[in-house]
Each structure stands twice: as structure tokens, then as C-alpha cells.
Amino acid sequence: MTGPDGAEVDTDLLPDGCEAFDLWRLEAFARSRGCVSEPIGADLLISARELVNRGVLHEPRDGWFCLAEQRRVS
Structure with a gap:
């Protein structure tokens, strides 16, 4: 997943075809950008679930997130 500034978050492909990231991948991304302090997990x-509530992210599996626009309708 690539942001507007070219920064990339490592993702995994879930069985439904959604490119998703977990907290480990998000934490690794944040650390690589110098954007974190302890504790982070x-x-x-909390922040990812707030974005789910706002409709920006979708949580297809507990602790896994993808962009809401990638959500596939069954």
C-alpha cells in the first residue's frame, strides 16, 4: 500500500483479495518514518479502530486493516 508521499506499508493478501496490514506491519512502518514513541501497539x-469507525479503514479480521475502498462485497 503506497501513500500520496510515496511511503509504503507492507501488506498481505487475505483470502478475500483484500490487501491488509496488521499492527506489526503498521508499527514497522511508523518506526521507519521516525513517528513513534513507546508504548505503541x-x-x-485504538487509532486504527477509530479510522474504521470513520469509514476510512475496514477490519476484515481482528487486528487486520485495509482501506475501506478495497472492501469487497460478497
């Missing part, structure tokens, strides 16, 4: 989970 719980803060990232």
Missing part, C-alpha cells in the same frame, strides 16, 4: 490499535 495499543495506541496504534
Whole structure:
């Protein structure tokens, strides 16, 4: 997944075809950009779930996130 500034987040392809990332991948991305302080895991989970509530992200599996626009309708 590539952002507008060219930054990339490592993703995995889920069985439904969604390119998703988990908190480990998100934390690795944040650390590579110098954007983190301790503790990080719980803060990232809260932030990601807030984005789910806003409709920006979708959580197809517990702790896995993808862009809401990538969500596939069954």
C-alpha cells in the first residue's frame, strides 16, 4: 500500500483479495518514518479502530486493516 508521499506499508493478501496490514506491519512502518514513541501497539490499535469507525479503514479480521475502498462485497 503506497501513500500520496510515496511511503509504503507492507501488506498481505487475505483470502478475500483484500490487501491488509496488521499492527506489526503498521508499527514497522511508523518506526521507519521516525513517528513513534513507546508504548505503541495499543495506541496504534485504538487509532486504527477509530479510522474504521470513520469509514476510512475496514477490519476484515481482528487486528487486520485495509482501506475501506478495497472492501469487497460478497
